[in-house]
Amino acid sequence: MRIILLGIAIILFGIAFISVYSSTGLGYTSGTIIGFGISILGLIVSIVGCFIKHDK
Numbered sequence: 688m689r690i691i692l693l694g695i696a697i698i699l700f701g702i703a704f705i706s707v708y709s710s711t712g713l714g715y716t717s718g719t720i721i722g723f724g725i726s727i728l729g730l731i732v733s734i735v736g737c738f739i740k741h742d743k
Contacts, residue, residue, distance in 0.1 A: 689737045696733035700726045 703726035707719055 689733075693737055694733045696726075696730045702726075719743045 707723045728730045
């Protein structure tokens with residue numbers, strides 16, 4: 688499950704990266720920059736979640 692969530696986070700990060708740095712000028716709007724920041728945060732959380740082991 689963690690690997691699937693990591694894959695989804697990487698795909699969403701890629702989409703956010705493309706939209707921020709596209710030639711249409713979407714990177715100049717604050718909503719796109721905030722979405723890109725949230726996408727980076729989600730990617731970091733997913734990567735850290737893959738390495739933390741939960742003992743139950």
